[in-house]
Amino acid sequence: MAIRTAKTNQPITIRRWRMNAVLLAAVLAIGGVCFRLGNLQIIQHDSLSKQARGEINQQIQIAPRRGTIRDRAGNVLALDVDRESLFVVPQQIDQQNAPRLALMLASLLGRPAPEILSALQDQTKYWVPLKRWLDPEIARQIQKLAGDEPGLRLMYEPRRVYPQGNLGAHTIGAVNFENVGISGVEGYYDDVLKGVTGTITAEVDAQQNPIWIAPQQSVPASNGADLELTIDPLVQHVIETELKAAVEKHSASSGTVIVLDPRTGAIRGMASYPTFDPNRYNDYKPEMYNVNPAIGKVYEPGSTFKIVTISAGLQTHSFTIETQVDDEGVIARYDTTLGNFDQNGHGMITPGDVLKFSSNVGALQFNEMTGPDKFYQIVHDYGFGKPTGVDLAGEESGIVHDTKEPDWSPITLDTNAYGQSIAVTPLQLVRMAAAVGNGGKLMRPYILQKRCRGDICETTQPHQDGQPISPEVAATMRKMLVVSANHYTDQDGTASTFMMPGYQVAAKTGTSSIPENGGYSSDVIGSVVGLAPADTPRYAILVKIDRPQDDIWGVLTALPVYEAIIEQLLRYERIAPDPSLVGPGQVAGVAFRNGQ
Amino acid sequence: MAVNIRQLFPLQQARVRRSQLARYLSLDGGRYLIAAAVILSLMSLISLGQTGRLATQGYELAQMQAERTQLLRQRSALQLQLSEAASLLKIDQHASTLGLRPMTPDQAHYVTVVSPDSREQATGDRQQSAAPQP
Numbered sequence: 001m002a003i004r005t006a007k008t009n010q011p012i013t014i015r016r017w018r019m020n021a022v023l024l025a026a027v028l029a030i031g032g033v034c035f036r037l038g039n040l041q042i043i044q045h046d047s048l049s050k051q052a053r054g055e056i057n058q059q060i061q062i063a064p065r066r067g068t069i070r071d072r073a074g075n076v077l078a079l080d081v082d083r084e085s086l087f088v089v090p091q092q093i094d095q096q097n098a099p100r101l102a103l104m105l106a107s108l109l110g111r112p113a114p115e116i117l118s119a120l121q122d123q124t125k126y127w128v129p130l131k132r133w134l135d136p137e138i139a140r141q142i143q144k145l146a147g148d149e150p151g152l153r154l155m156y157e158p159r160r161v162y163p164q165g166n167l168g169a170h171t172i173g174a175v176n177f178e179n180v181g182i183s184g185v186e187g188y189y190d191d192v193l194k195g196v197t198g199t200i201t202a203e204v205d206a207q208q209n210p211i212w213i214a215p216q217q218s219v220p221a222s223n224g225a226d227l228e229l230t231i232d233p234l235v236q237h238v239i240e241t242e243l244k245a246a247v248e249k250h251s252a253s254s255g256t257v258i259v260l261d262p263r264t265g266a267i268r269g270m271a272s273y274p275t276f277d278p279n280r281y282n283d284y285k286p287e288m289y290n291v292n293p294a295i296g297k298v299y300e301p302g303s304t305f306k307i308v309t310i311s312a313g314l315q316t317h318s319f320t321i322e323t324q325v326d327d328e329g330v331i332a333r334y335d336t337t338l339g340n341f342d343q344n345g346h347g348m349i350t351p352g353d354v355l356k357f358s359s360n361v362g363a364l365q366f367n368e369m370t371g372p373d374k375f376y377q378i379v380h381d382y383g384f385g386k387p388t389g390v391d392l393a394g395e396e397s398g399i400v401h402d403t404k405e406p407d408w409s410p411i412t413l414d415t416n417a418y419g420q421s422i423a424v425t426p427l428q429l430v431r432m433a434a435a436v437g438n439g440g441k442l443m444r445p446y447i448l449q450k451r452c453r454g455d456i457c458e459t460t461q462p463h464q465d466g467q468p469i470s471p472e473v474a475a476t477m478r479k480m481l482v483v484s485a486n487h488y489t490d491q492d493g494t495a496s497t498f499m500m501p502g503y504q505v506a507a508k509t510g511t512s513s514i515p516e517n518g519g520y521s522s523d524v525i526g527s528v529v530g531l532a533p534a535d536t537p538r539y540a541i542l543v544k545i546d547r548p549q550d551d552i553w554g555v556l557t558a559l560p561v562y563e564a565i566i567e568q569l570l571r572y573e574r575i576a577p578d579p580s581l582v583g584p585g586q587v588a589g590v591a592f593r594n595g596q
Numbered sequence: 597m598a599v600n601i602r603q604l605f606p607l608q609q610a611r612v613r614r615s616q617l618a619r620y621l622s623l624d625g626g627r628y629l630i631a632a633a634v635i636l637s638l639m640s641l642i643s644l645g646q647t648g649r650l651a652t653q654g655y656e657l658a659q660m661q662a663e664r665t666q667l668l669r670q671r672s673a674l675q676l677q678l679s680e681a682a683s684l685l686k687i688d689q690h691a692s693t694l695g696l697r698p699m700t701p702d703q704a705h706y707v708t709v710v711s712p713d714s715r716e717q718a719t720g721d722r723q724q725s726a727a728p729q730p
Contacts, residue, residue, distance in 0.1 A: 075679060075682055075683075076675060076676075076678075076679035079672065079675060079676065079679070080672065081669070081672040081673055081675075081676050082669045082672065136673070156669070161676055163676055163679035163680040163683065164679065164680075164683045164685070165683070165685065167683065167684075167685065211651065211654060233684055234684065237684040237685065237688075567701055571701070571704060576706040576708065577706065587701070587702045588706075589701045589702070589704050590701040590702050591701070
């Protein structure tokens with residue numbers, strides 16, 4: 001019997017060369033990969049790393065926020081808000097749609113359509129600004145357009161905004177389009193307000209967001225310091241309202257009012273008219289927003305300077321309050337005739353009478369008793385002829401021709417006695433009055449009350465610059481100035497009325513001529529400087545009205561403004577009137593208005 | 597006649613196959629390679645997971661910063677509105693449209709109020725002066 005066994009399978013043989021070929025191909029492929037890897041990772045490591053870092057690593061600047069400016073009550077005077085600005089990338093604009101787009105944008109942006117069309121079609125430029133700082137509503141409407149048009153880009157940019165409009169414009173100043181302060185507080189404190197730009201150097205993604213897993217270097221931004229000014233909002237509002245009304249009523253060319261706290265030198269109000277809106281400063285001429293007339297323009301102070309003349313004589317014991325000189329209305333000096341404003345004489349007059357009658361003849365005679373050396377010493381002690389040091393940009397020094405000047409002559413001493421041939425800034429003059437109200441202490445005027453960076457605040461300390469007159473002379477001057485103030489209301493010669501019934505207020509008026517073409521113009525500057533209340537003054541005030549057209553003396557323009565201001569400020573300070581200081585027919589707290 | 601003489605012992609054969617199974621698992625040096633690959637893979641997965649989480653958190657952080665920036669913008673805008681509304685000029689104008697007018701100086705009435713402290717002091721002074729002197 002035959003035994004059948006299962007057929008055994010034949011072994012599968014693969015020809016060796018095919019295996020070798022596959023193996024070789026695999027080895028070559030892997031070898032190629034390894035070679036490429038080695039080339040990229042080792043040989044070209046440095047150059048490729050550098051290239052990658054250059055593309056991925058970026059330094060992003062972190063813009064600091066400009067500090068906020070507030071007044072004494074905490075109201076915001078200037079702050080940064082982010083507003084969207086419209087830019088266009090012409091290469092990404094659908095040029096067939098460009099004319100239609102230009103028309104739509106023209107109505108939104110308020111710019112001519114051809115101008116916008118030209119920007120949309122300018123292929124030579126990559127990034128073209130169309131309009132900066134759009135109103136939020138307009139930005140929203142353009143956002144809808146930008147959704148369909150990738151070439152329109154909206155980017156946030158910080159914009160300096162002044163919510164109070166032109167209130168205190170000359171004092172606060174303005175910033176230009178590069179956010180650099182150019183005048184006022186914005187200019188003087190620009191370094192403090194602008195802060196320090198920060199940077200992040202890191203790998204970024206396509207949206208320019210830093211990738212946190214990669215190492216990064218960051219320098220945080222330091223926002224600008226917030227400033228609080230000494231300006232009182234109500235004082236500022238009152239003086240601006242009264243000044244504007246007076247300038248317009250009398251068709252004057254301009255005016256300035258300053259209110260100082262005599263005890264510290266803090267500026268409670270500083271106004272000039274005409275003024276400007278810092279939100280659109282470039283709509284005005286540069287001399288409007290670059291110059292603060294309160295500190296940047298000089299003028300001859302006129303009879304208000306008699307306060308210096310009399311106080312200089314009393315301080316240097318050149319005469320006393322009982323010394324008398326003969327005022328005949330005119331006087332001859334150095335081949336020239338000098339006289340009172342109305343050429344009327346007042347007979348034998350005391351220093352107090354010089355202020356009361358505003359006698360030029362009396363003033364120059366008393367000044368001759370004082371002598372040039374002592375007089376000019378006191379003038380310089382009062383700070384005239386040099387900047388006050390106030391923390392505002394653009395302060396002038398004024399002009400004082402003393403004996404050291406080569407062109408000084410003795411007649412200059414005489415004319416200086418009644419405030420001519422000498423030039424001062426309004427701030428210098430009101431500071432002088434403040435010294436009289438502060439026991440003779442001359443305080444440095446300042447506008448910055450406090451600066452804060454985060455929670456760390458630094459408060460300005462009042463600084464005394466000098467003591468031109470003693471407290472006794474200052475008290476005497478205040479008494480004489482009260483008589484001078486009340487004299488303006490004394491219509492019947494009984495001296496029974498008061499400029500501000502219920503209060504003792506001090507005031508001295510002045511009419512200054514305006515130098516022009518080597519001589520003097522027919523126009524004048526009317527001014528009043530004073531203290532309220534006179535015994536413990538809370539305010540030193542200067543009112544100056546330039547070239548009023550219906551008042552040849554200027555005084556009748558400036559005096560009612562002064563009275564209206566002190567009327568409101570005394571009420572604001574809650575100072576009760578004294579019934580014993582109310583004259584017949586007068587009402588306590590109601591200023592006697594000249595001409596009424 | 598052809599016969600299949602192969603003996604079939606299913607259980608035995610299965611037992612033999614099972615006993616030989618370990619042969620397939622005896623990798624010798626290869627086991628270490630596989631173990632290393634597994635460990636490396638695990639480490640890579642963990643690292644990848646952490647990196648992914650960090651990247652996600654970084655993205656969320658960037659989103660929150662963008663949100664913060666937006667809120668700060670809104671805050672500035674509101675501060676601006678508040679400042680404009682608090683402007684004395686605006687208040688003056690608004691008051692005028694409501695028919696209000698500033699108080700005239702003669703309408704001010706000043707009332708002197710004696711504070712309790714000064715009243716007590718004054719009373720104390722009077723009692724002291726009324727007391728018999730030694």
